[in-house]
Amino acid sequence: MVRKLGQFFFFGNYFLGLCIAMLSAETLVQNGFHSINLLYFIEVVLLTKVYYTNAYTSEIKFYRGTNVRTQWYVQHRNFIRTAQKFYTTVAVVILIYFLIHYYHHLLVLSAASWLLILIFPSLACMYYGILIFPRRKFNLRSYGKLKPFVIGFVATGTVTVYPLLFFSIEENTAFHFTAQEAFFFIANFMFTTVIAIMFDIKDYAADHNSRLKTLIVRFGLRRSIYYVLLPFIAVGMMAFIVFTINKNYSFIQILINCIPFLLLAMVAWSLQQRKKILYYLAVIDGLLLVKAICGIIAVVLF
Numbered sequence: 058m059v060r061k062l063g064q065f066f067f068f069g070n071y072f073l074g075l076c077i078a079m080l081s082a083e084t085l086v087q088n089g090f091h092s093i094n095l096l097y098f099i100e101v102v103l104l105t106k107v108y109y110t111n112a113y114t115s116e117i118k119f120y121r122g123t124n125v126r127t128q129w130y131v132q133h134r135n136f137i138r139t140a141q142k143f144y145t146t147v148a149v150v151i152l153i154y155f156l157i158h159y160y161h162h163l164l165v166l167s168a169a170s171w172l173l174i175l176i177f178p179s180l181a182c183m184y185y186g187i188l189i190f191p192r193r194k195f196n197l198r199s200y201g202k203l204k205p206f207v208i209g210f211v212a213t214g215t216v217t218v219y220p221l222l223f224f225s226i227e228e229n230t231a232f233h234f235t236a237q238e239a240f241f242f243i244a245n246f247m248f249t250t251v252i253a254i255m256f257d258i259k260d261y262a263a264d265h266n267s268r269l270k271t272l273i274v275r276f277g278l279r280r281s282i283y284y285v286l287l288p289f290i291a292v293g294m295m296a297f298i299v300f301t302i303n304k305n306y307s308f309i310q311i312l313i314n315c316i317p318f319l320l321l322a323m324v325a326w327s328l329q330q331r332k333k334i335l336y337y338l339a340v341i342d343g344l345l346l347v348k349a350i351c352g353i354i355a356v357v358l359f
Contacts, residue, residue, distance in 0.1 A: 070105065079346055083350075100152065184211070252344065254273070
């Protein structure tokens with residue numbers, strides 16, 4: 058029973074949705090926002106779950122492989138498809154409510170704000186593929202080296218830009234993306250991109266066989282860890298330290314905010330040994346939750 062619940066929670070992307078919602082909450086706390094709109098966080102969880110689940114539901118029709126996660130999708134495909142329709146409907150209803158409730162604020166947003174609103178969902182659509190011409194699909198996923206950067210960029214926009222934009226509207230304050238927010242964005246981008254690259258390690262054999270030139274396939278496992286993952290983590294932590302210094306955080310607050318980056322480096326190092334799928338979904342994705350919790354604790358309790 059526990060095993061089935063664990064598979065449902067992790068394979069079904071509910072845990073990932075929770076992680077993204079918590080990172081959104083961390084962004085608000087780190088940047089001094091105090092409003093709480095439960096509907097916003099429900100929307101974040103639903104859209105995250107629907108988006109990432111869609112990638113697997115499109116692959117299960119003729120699947121005959123041994124991937125444990127995809128086998129779970131095949132086994133529960135009817136429930137998953139019904140759930141996808143339900144969650145999508147609820148997400149659309151919430152989105153329509155937001156548009157109706159805040160339309161007068163949206164009308165006066167700057168062109169730069171609208172660019173920030175549109176760029177992330179546009180890239181998200183292009184990642185899995187959009188129809189440009191009849192029977193021709195363009196998707197960024199086929200560009201192996203770009204994959205983790207697109208995922209990281211979209212995820213960072215979701216947990217960094219959207220919360221600041223939405224709650225600026227909620228609190229009726231002007232939205233400004235200053236250098237301070239830029240350093241916070243860079244830190245989150247490095248963190249989420251490293252996690253996306255780690256998932257390419259999981260798919261190394263399949264990507265190699267399908268000739269998808271991901272960073273891991275191109276550079277090899279150890280070189281990717283030494284010369285890509287660890288430097289990216291260092292850059293992300295330095296960007297976050299700059300952000301915390303600009304916010305006049307105390308030493309203990311800075312130290313707590315550095316914990317997730319240090320744990321990320323430890324997990325990256327551990328990937329030199331083969332890991333099971335649940336390690337990626339629980340431990341590696343779980344670092345997103347750890348980052349959110351550490352960020353919130355550093356501000357609220359110290």
